[in-house]
Amino acid sequence: xAKYEVSVKKSAIKELENIPKKELQILVEKIxxxxxxxxxxxxxxxxxxxxxxxxxxxxxxxxxIDDATLNVYIIKVGHRKEIYxx
Numbered sequence: 001x002a003k004y005e006v007s008v009k010k011s012a013i014k015e016l017e018n019i020p021k022k023e024l025q026i027l028v029e030k031i032x033x034x035x036x037x038x039x040x041x042x043x044x045x046x047x048x049x050x051x052x053x054x055x056x057x058x059x060x061x062x063x064x065i066d067d068a069t070l071n072v073y074i075i076k077v078g079h080r081k082e083i084y085x086x
Contacts, residue, residue, distance in 0.1 A: 004035045004065075008074040012061075015077040019059055027056040027077070034072045038065045046084075051075065053083075 008016075008031070016024060031054070033040065043054050051064050060083040062076040076083060 002070055004038050004070045004072045006031060006035050006072045006074065009076075012074045012077045019077070023057050023059050027054075027059055027061060030054050030056060031061055031074060034063065038072050055080070059083075 016028070019027065030040075034054075039052065040054065043052050045052050046062070049064075051062055053060050053062050055061075058080050060078065060080055061074055062083060063072055063074045065072055
């Protein structure tokens with residue numbers, strides 16, 4: 001299986017700064033693991049868009065996958081109460 005490149009949006013990097021360190025470390029590891037498997041066990045496709053989410057505790061990372069160019073784009077990171085709001 002080919003390796004995907006993971007890109008994180010600037011706004012998502014800022015959102016990562018607000019996550020507690022305990023959750024942040026595990027979430028960052030899960031984001032990095034998306035380069036090997038962009039649709040890992042436990043990820044879920046969002047119904048309203050062509051996006052997926054992974055979770056760590058009360059925090060979520062929303063991302064999209066471009067299989068043609070082997071890219072994973074982290075779009076948004078945040079608490080489960082606010083992550084799905086537009």
